[in-house]
Amino acid sequence: MKHKRLAMNKDTRLTIALFLIPTFVFYVVLVVVPIFQSVRFSFYRWDGLGPPTRFIGLANYKEILHDQVFWKALKNNLIVVFVSLLGQMPPAIFLAIILTGKIKGKSFLRTVYFAPQIISTVATGYLFYYVYEPTFGLLNQLLRSLGMGWATRGWLGDPSIALYSVLFVICWKYIGFYMVLFMASIEGIPQELYEAARIDGCTSWQTVRKITLPLLSPTLKTACVLSIVGSIKYFDLIWVMTTGGPARSTELIATYMYKKTFLSWQMGYGSALAFCLFVIAVGLSLLFMGLSKINRDVSE
């Protein structure tokens, strides 16, 4: 390894640098710098007009600790994390196993299950708004025509179920994405393993449990990190369907941050919320990766 690195000539290094520079510049300008900027803004009380002048130290962060809305939003975010993991991973794995097996109409079904991922988020939001609409929406009309009028409700208006109504749509949208991820991983598993298993007389359930699932676990781990981080910073479908309402029942940290920053014009407080969001997302994914590493070390 050491020899190889020494052997790498100047030209190769230059090529690597040239390939990396454009991405690196965009990453620094659009991600790294804004993160530091928003950390700086979070120490100010600032309405966004003119340069920030009222330095207040950690006061914004102290306020966040006592902000009931923040804790409510964090709780909602954790619900999104758990429901997304449980509602997206198992169905996605199931579909991936079925659709990499021997069934008819595979490519058609793949397209069907992947389709929600391609539809724009705003279109998805409105599509399901008209499913959930309380007076003439599809779901309530269907329930009424089945004689189940007692079950009708304002799916996005009842504070106790609004979050789950949106979560159903989020899962519907993302299952296809993880399905494709798992399918790619399953197709990379060497066929010899399956052949050997068949010769040894394994049932198909045994092949899934002993070969497919263990070899899928690195991809599953990646998928879980993606899902956790995505759920913590989730914004779009909530914003399109409820903007965090009714009465904060679907408020997430990202929607609350947006409201504080761009509706209440409390740029400093919004920046402090953004930094908390960043810390929570990084922290949770590190925690998850740490836990799954311990798990692997133990099982090895």
Next chain:
Amino acid sequence: MWGVPVELANVLIYYNTEIFAKYNLAVPTTFDDLLKVCRVLKNNGVIPMVLALNKAEWVGDLYYQYLVTRLGGLEPFKKAIAREPGGSFNDPVFVEAGKLLQQMVAEGCFQEGFLGAEYASMRQIFTQEKAAMMLMGSWLPGQIASEAAHMYDKVDFFNFPAIKGGKGQITDIVGGTNAAFAVSSATKYPEAAKALAKEFSSEATAIDVLQIAKRLPATNFSYDKVSLDDLTIRVIEAAGKATNIQLYYDQSSTPNLAQVHLESISALYAGLITPAQKAAEWEKAAVQELE
């Protein structure tokens, strides 16, 4: 900063005259009558008043503003927002208005699930004639004319009813500026800005606002130059007859105070907080923001 208003709006209860005629209902002039009308409509399977609070807390706020204005006139809000001595959002008027609002919800004045409905479906329900009444700004007739012209002739309006013992008059109106043109006084092109402001406040613009959009212009115009339908004329007259105008609460507040108010309005409709809690939250935010 310089600015000119382009469009004004007054908020009225629009109603479907055919539904009112079918159930022999008279236009209610008191809050108790309004509740009676709602009961009759509900018993006949018609949605009495259509409401939407999903991404549209301002629609729910219109009811609250009218209830406060009918109970206590314009003074309580004016004093509370200006932080005048004796002015407070804990004033009993704000609590009482919240109670009447929750009473309307409890009596079924609004359609089921209104907390999850958006402004667009509110108009759909009204124009599909599933609901009898809709409290809305004077931009509504123009929207009905373009979205559901076939029922335009069935639409009429009345002022939000008076409340027995209240200090407000039935001709006090909630409303305000709906569209305006403003420019920084530091602009490099003051002449062009002035010309544009003049154009926006011209009679020609007023006539376009009236005829094309069926909305209330902010400038005087002569009736000879326009041909207006009966409803539009009477909406303009209602604005002219207004004894007082209560400007929208959210527009009269600082951005953050407006947000706090609108969030608590939504919680009030959902029954998650009591009217007294709503008033206290509002007052707390006002103290933080304004004092």
